[in-house]
Amino acid sequence: MNVVFLSPHFPPNFWPFSARLKEAGHTVLGLADAEYHELRPELQAALTEYYKVSDLHRYEELVRALGYFTYKYGKLERLDSMSEYWLETEAQLREDFNIFGLRPADMDKVKRKSVMKELFRQAGLRVARGKVCRDPVELQNFVDEVGYPLVAKPDIGVGAAKTYKITSDDELKEYIAQKPPVDYIVEEFVPGRIITYDGLTDIQGNIVLDSSMEYSKGVMEVVNQDTDIYYYMVREIPEDLREAGRAIVKAFGVRERFFHFEFFRLEDGSLVALEVNMRPPGGLSVDMFNYANDMDIFREYANLLSTGKISQKAQHPYFCTYVGRKDHIHYKRPHEQVVAEYGPLIAHHERINGIFAGAIGNYGYILRHPDLKTLLEAAQGIQERA
Known part of the structure; x- marks a missing residue:
């Protein structure tokens, strides 16, 4: 299969999508405005060919690139970036080159919150x-x-x-x-906790992988108050959330795509549908899924494109938590102490790209453990102020 990956180098942790596609035997064609030498070596090795444009916002250059790819490799069968930012650009390119996936006619329902709200109602879900x-x-x-x-x-x-x-x-x-x-x-205003239903569907629209996250506070509050956040992936997905997620997948016709649905959980236990995102959850969430399940979600996506099926089901043996810290906040524990004190729980840590820092922090830690209380105490310790 000829797969075009738009902006394969960004977000930085998405390069394994290209690598696993290459390992599965697909022709992976990269298209971006970064210099080739700026791509990490693993990504360079994964790409069959890389086409650099002067600016990804110059649509005529993207058309020229896909024309070249078509001439050299034949029919282009998939195109994606896994990013919300390029959703409309991808849709137009799919339209112009007759590639499977979301098209311009689908954009209102997956981009406009007002249209989402109407589809939620039609699916029988409560909305604000x-x-x-x-x-x-x-x-x-x-x-x-x-x-x-x-x-x-x-x-x-x-x-x-x-x-x-x-x-x-x-x-x-x-x-x-x-x-x-x-x-x-x-x-x-809805006074509830934000929870998500995230996953991946096959080409028939069946959910083949799913997960759910709960947040310590709302993203609006984090951005507007410039504070920090942690959120965690649960081990057991509540059945009412799963049912609501299935209803949304059906209402929106989600096929062979990752999705990230957001809800409020009210004090009375009920759900209010908030919005849909037709992409994987952001930040390091895909990495959290891997650590929570001891699996490789990038490989399972490649399996889905190759065979229409995944090879491993998610068992959720661990709770997994993302803990963000911001540079301007004075924390009680410096980074070195965090690593020393919580090392057995820390699966990964890294500096976060500045584009995402407002929402999830300048530095992030991924922790995992079978016991949620252990993780939440560690998250609160990492974010404890001096």
């Missing part, structure tokens, strides 16, 4: 009341209907950037004055 308010009159009418507090976020957007919590008339006025000139959806 919300509306795209395009002028102050619409906004005030919604406030009169729902009341404070409210959350306002881009209808198309990633990572809680430019997201507002509005608790009063004065903050409403500030929001109107400050908000960027794009569509915003305004929703009632």
Whole structure:
């Protein structure tokens, strides 16, 4: 199979996707704007060929590159980046070169939160009341209907950037004055814990791998307050969450794709559907999945493309926790003490790319253990202030 990987070097921990595809016998064609010598050696070895463009935002250059790949290797059968940022670019390239996967006609339902909300309702799921308010009159009418507090976020957007919590008339006025000139959806504030349902589907839309994460706090709070976060992958996925995830996969027609669905778990135990992302969960979450299951999710993706099946099921023998720290926060334990004190629990640690630092920190630790209490105590210790 001829597989084009857009931006195969970024996110930095996604290079094994290319490597496992190559090991499975696929022709892996890299396309990005980085210099070839900047790619890590393992990625260079995985790519059958690499085509450098001056800028990945120059669509005509991408078309020229895929035209070249088609001329040299024949029909292009898959194209992906595993990144939310390039979703629309990928869709247009698939349309122009008749490649399997999401197309431009699918973009509204997987990018616009307002459209997601309607599909959630059709799937029988509870959602927060919300509306795209395009002028102050619409906004005030919604406030009169729902009341404070409210959350306002881009209808198309990633990572809680430019997201507002509005608790009063004065903050409403500030929001109107400050908000960027794009569509915003305004929703009632939902006081619940963020949990996720993540996984991978086969070409028929069957879920072949799944997992779930719970967060110490909301990403909006982390970004807006510039604080730190930890989150953990559970060992047992609640059945109501699994059922909701299956309903969303069916409603959105998710086929041969990773997905990352977000929910609120309310105090009464019920679920409120928040949004969908048609990609693997971000940061080091795919690495967490591997450590939690003693498996290689990159290889299983290659298996799926090769045979339509995975070779190993996730057994979840460990809880796995990501713990982020930010450079500006003065922690009680320096890095060296963290490694010495929690070394037996630490599966991996690394400095985080600055693009992700606002949400998950400048430095991250992955910990695993069969007992959740042990991990949470370690996470809180790593983030304890001086």
